[in-house]
Amino acid sequence: MDSKAVKFQIPNGSIARLVLFRVFLAASAISLVSLLHILSGFDFGWLASVTPDDCKADLGSANDNMTAGSYLFHSRFVNPFWGSFDSPRCKEDAKLTISVVTELMGKQFLDCGAKALCVGEGSALAVSAMQQLGFSSVSGVNKHRLFSLKQKHFAYELDYQDCSFDFVFSRDLDKVSVPALLVLDVERILKPGGIGAMLVGISGSSPDNLIRSVAPVSSLLRSSGVVHVRYMNDLNLVVFKKQPENASPFQQFRLPSDCPSLAVTKPLIEQMEPLVVEKPIEFEKKISYLPKFMDNSTMKRLVYVDIGAGGLPNSNVTSWFLPSYPIDRKAFNVYFVDYNTSILLSYVKQPGVTFVYHPGLVGKKVPVPNNTEGDLDPSLEDEEFNFLAWFKETVQYADFVVLKMNSGTVELKFISDLFESGAICFVDELFLHCSGSAGDEGVVRGGCMDLFKGLRRNGVFVHQWWGD
Structure with a gap:
């Protein structure tokens, strides 16, 4: 064979490089197809929830549902990487989750048959602990x-239907930018009667200040009530229960066994005027006042408390007392509670009538005029006025207490405080103004009718008050 033939059979350099490149591409394509086939059953969803703070034990539960190919990928590449994060902190977090769940099971708030969801950082670890x-x-x-800029509204990232879970646990309340969104989302996906549990950071210098720790959660709840609070591992555990459907408001509170006023009024509820949707003509003549069913001859100290009367529409200073009431108004020690001194000072012109300044009814401090007339409660100058404490001190030794109030946000919170503290047991008769109009700030969830029915179911002798 001559040299020309040899030169013809050996490709030049450029052709050789082109052929080798094509062979490399073909081999890469074949390898990629094989890898995709191996990983076809692998779920990458865990990558969105597992962080370096999660223990490698978190991946153990995921391994149970893996295909052979995805398990090979896990064992060769993933576990050696995440294994470096198997730290004492992870073990402490696991113990904390177990402590929380064990506490709730001991209180009979939770059992192993519950459908549960763990939300937030470390959720995979919490899932593993609960499975154990x-x-x-x-x-x-x-x-x-x-917040979706495109749709201009808040969109749920918890992709679950309403009322989906019996138990939801989260320790992210202190880590999110808007805690209210997390609380509302958790409450939304809880079933009626379901339990929510949140670990909250300690506020202030005292770790035992449980009251303050409850506020970030309880103040946001719409259809639930706090049922348990406990200090745990430098955190405060706040547990709330979603009200069952058609449940009475305030039924989550346990009243004292010795509750004299409700013990008397509860049997009389059936004899009260019926609840109505629209204001009846001459409604005041149709009211079944409580003294009609009682012997009031032995009553010595009678107290009448009117909260927020200045905010009622068509308020009339000449007819502030209850019309046609069986007991003369002069027999009462009267207290008007409001922030608007310019309006309510006109009420305080008779003996036995006291004006109580409560800036919390408007949410801000209102200057007190110097040229006031009549009796003013000493708490008028107290910037840290504790209205619930004042109310309990004022009525606890009274023989008969009548409470009349509007249904603003602060007033409704006060009713909840009365139940929670047991002070509702000092109230004999309640008159509540709740119009139920669309623009009424005081309308509670489910409407005013639910509020009235709930109060009466609890034994409160409450009347619908349609304004003066």
Whole structure:
């Protein structure tokens, strides 16, 4: 063979490089197809919820549902990486989750048959811990709802239907930018009667200040009530229960066994005037006043408290007392509670009538005029006025207490405080103004009718008050 033939059979350099490049591409394509086939059953969803703070044990539960190919990928590449984060902190977090769940099970708030969800950072670890305790239906998610600039409203990031879970646990309340969104989202996906549990950071210098720790959660709840609070591992555990459907408002509060006023009035509820949707003509003549059913001859100290009368529409200073009431108004020690001194000072012109300045009814401090006439309560100058404490001190030794109030946000919170503290047991008769109009700030969830029915179911002798 001559040299020309040899030169013809050997490709030049450029052709050789082109052929090798094409062979490399073909081999890469074949390898990629094989890798995709191996990983076809692999779920990458765990990457969204597992963080370096999660223990490698978190991945153990995920391994149970893996295909052979995805398990190979896990064992060769993922576990060696995440294994470096198997730290004492992870073990402490696992113990904390177990302590929380064990506490709730001991209080009979939770059992292993509950459908549970763990929300937020470390959710995969919490899921693993609950599975070790015997929970079979538990999942985790590390997402919160965000504001959508495109749709211009808040969109739920917890992709679950309303009323989906028996138990929801989160320790992210102190970590999110808008805690209210997390609380509302958790409450939304809880079933009626379901339990929500949140770990909240300690506020202030005292770790035992449980009252303050409850406020960030309880103040945001719409259809739930706090049922348990406990200090745990430098955090405060706040547990709330979603009200069952058609439940009475305030039924989550346990009243004292010795509650004299409700013990007397509860049997009389059936004899009261019926609740109506619209204001009846001459409604005041149709009211079944409580003294009609009682012997008031032995009553010595009678107290009448009117809260927020200045905010009522068509308020008339000449007819502030209850019309046709069986007891003369002069027999009462009268207290008007409001922030508007210019209006209510006109009431305070008779003996036995006291004006109580309560700036909290408007949410800001209102200057007190110097040229006031009549009796003013000494608490008028107290910037830290504790209205509930004042109310209990004023009425606890009274023989008969009548409370009349509007249904503003602050007033409704006061009713809840009365139940929670047991001070509702000092109230004999309640007159509540709640119009139920669309623009009424005081309308509670479910409407005014639900509020009245709930109060009466609890034994409160409450009347619908349609304004002066």
